[in-house]
Amino acid sequence: MVSASAAWAIPAFDEVRADFKPSDTLILSREGEVLQRLRTDATVRRGQWVPLAEVSPALRTALVLSEDKRFFEHSGVDWRAASAAAWGNLWNQRTRGASTITMQLAGLLDGDWRQGPGGRTVVQKLGQTVAAQVLDRRWRKDQILEAYLNLVPFRSELVGIDALSRTLFGKASHGLDDREAAVAAALVRAPNARPALVAQRACGVLRDMQATSGARPAQRATPAPARVDCDALDLFTTAALQRRAFDASEGVAPHFARYLLRQRSGKDGAVPEHVPSTLRAPLQRFAVQSLQQHLRELRGRNVEDGAVLVLDNATGAVLAWVGSSGQLSQASEVDGVLALRQPGSTLKPFLYAQAIAERRLTAASLVEDSPAQITTASGLYIPQNYDRQFKGWVSVRTALAASLNVPAVRTLVMVTPDAFHRQLGAVGLPLRESGDYFGYSLALGSPEVPLLHLTNAFRTLANGGRSSAVALSDVAKPRFAPALDARAAFIVGDILSDGNARARTFGTDSVLATRFWTAVKTGTSKDMRDNWAVGWSERYTVGVWVGNASGAAMHDVSGTSGAAPIWSAVMGFLHAREPSRAPKAPLGLARTAVRFGPVAPQPGSPDPRGGGQPLEAAREEWFVQGTQQAFFAIDSVAISAYPSSASGQNYAKKSAPDAAVSPAGLPPRITAPAPGTIIALDPDIPPARQRLQFTATGNAVQWRLDGKTLGRGPRVAWLPWPGRHVVQLTDAQGKVLDEVRLEVRGAGVVAQPLRAGAH
Incomplete structure (x- = not known):
């Protein structure tokens, strides 16, 4: 039968x-250890x-x-x-x-x-x-x-x-x-x-x-x-x-497991019983432990989420992927490695690399860290530094290492937002909106990017400007594509590894200082909603994000107190028995001894020689071949070096006796703000910190606002309040020499967000 x-x-x-x-x-580690169990069949429950x-x-x-x-x-x-x-x-x-x-x-x-x-x-x-x-x-x-x-x-x-x-x-x-x-x-x-x-x-x-x-x-x-x-x-x-004690997921890499299986399902649809991965089991457990331990230490500062990603520089293999703080989070299912967040100042290395590659700047070029007011279609953009203080004239090395905001915005004015937008896309940071949408706030990290893409972009810097995709399981020979000038990438890495250069903001004994060679950049988005530390060693690139999945602001958590300690701990674990050496300089670079002159005198200054101290100490500096020079100084003053006459009184960099046109002898004029300026008050900055700088040529001048005396001298600060105002410049007898009209609007009326990053 x-x-x-x-x-x-x-x-x-x-x-x-x-x-x-x-x-x-x-999900198995590269050692064969089970890192995560994840339910993939919803029709039946088999162990x-x-x-x-x-x-x-x-x-x-x-x-x-x-x-x-x-x-x-x-x-x-x-x-x-x-x-x-x-x-x-x-x-x-x-x-x-x-x-x-x-x-x-x-x-x-x-x-x-x-x-x-x-x-x-x-x-x-x-x-x-x-x-x-x-x-x-x-x-x-x-x-x-x-x-x-x-x-x-x-x-x-x-x-x-x-x-x-x-x-x-x-x-x-x-x-x-x-x-x-x-x-x-x-x-x-x-x-x-x-x-x-x-x-x-x-x-x-x-x-x-x-x-x-x-x-x-x-x-x-x-x-x-x-x-x-x-x-x-x-x-x-x-x-x-x-009882239902058999959870759908169990292990130390739930977010990575889900992402890995999504990538595999897109290929053949079949999900095997065991899936090998590139993760290192000991490193994954350490990263989870370090994140949770540090967030517990930050208890009381309104921070509960974080993410850690570790990449192998040579292959792009993901060695650790921690998407959440787990039980410490109220949104533990949200993957912080993939979530879109504001990167803050972590975009600055790519901006300066582009400016160096285009020969607009060198690592020793002088840029001014002073109040700047830039006219945009939505009003006046006034970038601020994290500590609300200005350092004056500084070199590009200091500006990047110390994460100064105003010099970064001035650099973006030179590069242009659209060009920088294209550069970010080349290193693996494609943005949904155009460069014009973000404007000059693009220099300070106003767009939103995931930790995965940001860390891999820093891996591009570690690989001399070459970019490739990350690997999750099968590690094949990576396909690198040129994304950034190798010489500029090297110079930026040298700057980010320079503890002395970052000392003006972070001090000489910072948590960013490691006993082996590393280059690192921190970032904090507006109102302390996102905190980052991303950097690389000879072999690894590590990215850390700390914040709240809800978008709530943290309380007094900066780059050095939030993400940096976790970054430092993970880097220390990776190099406990493995050295990390500085990279070799690529062809086309020159190392030259440089000196810096003293501060240039300002118009009407009682000291025609300026300050006697050099702007920065003499040192050896790296240059793209053909851009090197031995002396950097500010010889004279140029009016309105930035577009729209909205940047106030700026000073042109001159390394030789060629002098810019001096404003001496010209009638006093208001150089900032520009006529018709619209100022939007920022709800996230304390009102007392939102002072507007009025600048003018000439020294013996007086300022009047709406008919009332405001101050004397070429520069005064004003605490703005909503309304339309008339600003006048007069002489000692009260004769009006110049006049501009401006408008201050209440918070929340700006058509696009003008966000500022921090260190």
Whole structure:
């Protein structure tokens, strides 16, 4: 017969084991360690395949006593039980039935023999009987029992002993005691019965186990109780059947696991049982621990989220991916590695690299860190430094290392927002809006980027301006593409590794200083909503973000107190036994000794020689070949070096005696603000800090605002308030020499956000 013939096609045990598919996928580290278990099949709940040796002896005993007492004696079919069942059916007596564990396994292996709503047909029974005998001949008893325990449905969606044990009892199957084993065995007979009926049957199984405990002591998991308390077992069973202890995800890399599987599903759709990855297990655990420990230390400062990413410079392999602070977060499912956040000052290295590559600046060029007012389509853009203080004339090396905002904005004026927008896209930071949308605030990190892209962009700097994609599992030879001038990338790296250059903002003993070579940049977005530390060593690039997934502002958390300590700890772990050396300079660079002159005199200054101290100490500096020079000084003053006459009185850099046109002898004029300026008050900056600088040529001048005296001299500060105002410049006799009109608007009326970054 067909069914009998099909019974001979029973698969081998190894085939059944190979075809078994858990509902979960295991993400493995590069060492082969399980880092994360993630449920990927929503239709059924299967755990891992459990070898019989790892199944509780109590469960094996309970199952055999409940389902097939002569399992180890018959040859697949219990003819004695079958005869008893047939005799009982003849006399309409209720009997347990003659289906053995082997026969049930045959039904699980082939759906043709599975019992339907109306019971099995005669043909099905015959085929199942033949299949059971074939199974018994070809398989060992332990293989039959092992397969049955892993394939049998227990309750609802639970299939197999691993899923049952972890869901109802919160433990692996090798740890089940007598009581738990009895409940599990009772569920085989009636998977979806009421808890009271399951408890009743479990009580009977437990009694049978006690009765045989003396005969088979070696199979006991725990000493048999003196008696069976069925009432207590009823309560225990009811509680167990309501428990769902088998979480859908478990491990130390949940966000990485989900991202990795999404990337794989886009290729072939199939999800294997085990997925290898590039993560390092010890590093991943350390990164998780460091993030959580530091956030606990920041308790009370309204910060609960963070993310850490570690990349291998050479291959792009992801070595650690921590997307959340876990239990410390109220939004632990949000992946901080992929979330869009404002990068703050971490975009400045790419801006200065572009300016150096285009030969607009050198690392020794002097830029002015002073109040600047730049007219935009939405009003007056007034960048501020993080500490609300200005350093005067500084070199590009100091401006970048100390993360000064105003020099960065002045640099973007030279580069232009659109050109910088294209450069960011080249290093792997594509922005949804155009450069004109962000305007000059682009220099201070006003767009939103994910930590994944930002860290890989810094990896571009580590690789001499070459960019490639990150790798998650299969590490092939990366395909690098040129994204940035190699000479400019080297100079920026040299600046970011210079502890002396960053001392003006961070001090000489900063947490950013490591005992091995590293280059690092911090950043803080507006109102301390996002805090970053991204940098690289000879072999690794590490990015850290700290903030709140909700976007709430932190309290007094800066780059050095928020993300930097975590960055430093991870870097220290990576280089505990591994050196990190400074990179070699690429071709096309020159190293030249440079000196700096003193501060240039301003118009009307009583000291025509200016200050006597040089602007910065003499040093050796790196230059793109052809841009090197030995002396940098400010020789004279130029009016309105920036567009729209809105930047106030600025000073042109001159390295030789060529002098700019001096304003001496010209009639006094208002140089800032520009006529028709619209000023928008920023709700995130304390009002007392939002002072507007009025500047003019000439020294013996007086200022009037709306007819009232405001101050004297070429520069005065004004605390703006909403309304339309008239600013006048007069001489000592009160004669009006120049006049501009401006408007101050309340907070929240600007068409586009003008955001400022910080160090």
